[in-house]
Amino acid sequence: MPLQQVLLVVNPISGTTNKDEIIEKVAQKTQVLGMEMSLYLTTGEKDQEAIRQRLEALNPARVLVVGGDGTITLVAELLQNQDIILGIIPAGSANGLATSFELPAGLDETLDVALGPHVGCIDGVRINGKISLHLSDLGLNALLVKNYEEGEMRGKLGYAKEVVKTLSEHEIFRVRITTPEQTLETEAVIVIIANAQKYGTGVNVNPLGNICDGRFELVIAKRIDVIELAKLLTGNFDFDPDVVTMLSVVEADIEILSGTIGFQIDGEYLGEVPRIRADIVPGVLQVAVPENYYQTNQLPAFTPKYPNLA
Numbered sequence: 001m002p003l004q005q006v007l008l009v010v011n012p013i014s015g016t017t018n019k020d021e022i023i024e025k026v027a028q029k030t031q032v033l034g035m036e037m038s039l040y041l042t043t044g045e046k047d048q049e050a051i052r053q054r055l056e057a058l059n060p061a062r063v064l065v066v067g068g069d070g071t072i073t074l075v076a077e078l079l080q081n082q083d084i085i086l087g088i089i090p091a092g093s094a095n096g097l098a099t100s101f102e103l104p105a106g107l108d109e110t111l112d113v114a115l116g117p118h119v120g121c122i123d124g125v126r127i128n129g130k131i132s133l134h135l136s137d138l139g140l141n142a143l144l145v146k147n148y149e150e151g152e153m154r155g156k157l158g159y160a161k162e163v164v165k166t167l168s169e170h171e172i173f174r175v176r177i178t179t180p181e182q183t184l185e186t187e188a189v190i191v192i193i194a195n196a197q198k199y200g201t202g203v204n205v206n207p208l209g210n211i212c213d214g215r216f217e218l219v220i221a222k223r224i225d226v227i228e229l230a231k232l233l234t235g236n237f238d239f240d241p242d243v244v245t246m247l248s249v250v251e252a253d254i255e256i257l258s259g260t261i262g263f264q265i266d267g268e269y270l271g272e273v274p275r276i277r278a279d280i281v282p283g284v285l286q287v288a289v290p291e292n293y294y295q296t297n298q299l300p301a302f303t304p305k306y307p308n309l310a
């Protein structure tokens, strides 16, 4: 029988983790498990096309990704609706997706999960034709992402500096949100389109979120309010409806009535837009998760789409 193929995609420049040690360990573990590993190092140029070719040539059962959200999203786009499990080895400055799956801290434990038998699913949210797997938004945070991308300082200090700048220059906009259930017109500083619960920074914006429930949430903050922000951060979702509204939906049409506003998908700033349409694409990805993931999160058990791989 041919050996099971594993493609390891590594972004050599993401975060500060030593990638050589990870590559070495994956090589050892796959060998012990009777799998064959191939390595692809990203270059920052035409990586998606190069990975697509390797997927076609190798037909792997799994793709392990070592990088931040950018690299994971790049690979995840190629794995949609495929018979391939994604294993995440977080090694970026933003690891939002890893946070959602509560991956263990140590490298050995992370690899055991990434190569292990437990599989979860991720819904996608299709926004203006692009797939968001995590968190996207209009307004305040998109402006922060833009400022951070354009700023010269990286890391937490650079981020903090841009938070202060962004809070001083953010704008309040008028928005009309139409869902199958209702139409809502309101002022907002941010409209978050949330598939997951937390941003990569650990900020919990969507306590109700489940990444595989066939729905996504809209979190609309009408103004910046310290008390409501503290509630969000501590997972208390008894919001003052005058400040924060949450809607759980399968589709939404979001129109900016006061012109255009900054928009970001999964940490990538995409410019100002007058309108977005979003709808859920259930279970587009299969992801290796820790054994107790479903129990600790009180989620119904997930039956893999391709049980032969689990």
Ligand SMILES: Nc1ncnc2c1ncn2[C@@H]1O[C@H](COP(=O)(O)OP(=O)(O)OP(=O)(O)O)[C@@H](O)[C@H]1O
Binding pocket: 011, 012, 013, 014, 015, 042, 043, 044, 045, 067, 068, 069, 070, 071, 072, 091, 092, 093, 094, 095
């Ligand atoms: N070999 C490379 N050289 C330079 N840039 C690269 C290389 N490989 C990938 N990249 C770039 O790395 C970015 C993705 O980084 P990723 O999100 O995985 O890590 P990160 O440390 O969280 O990054 P960031 O701090 O930019 O969010 C993409 O912009 C991609 O073009």
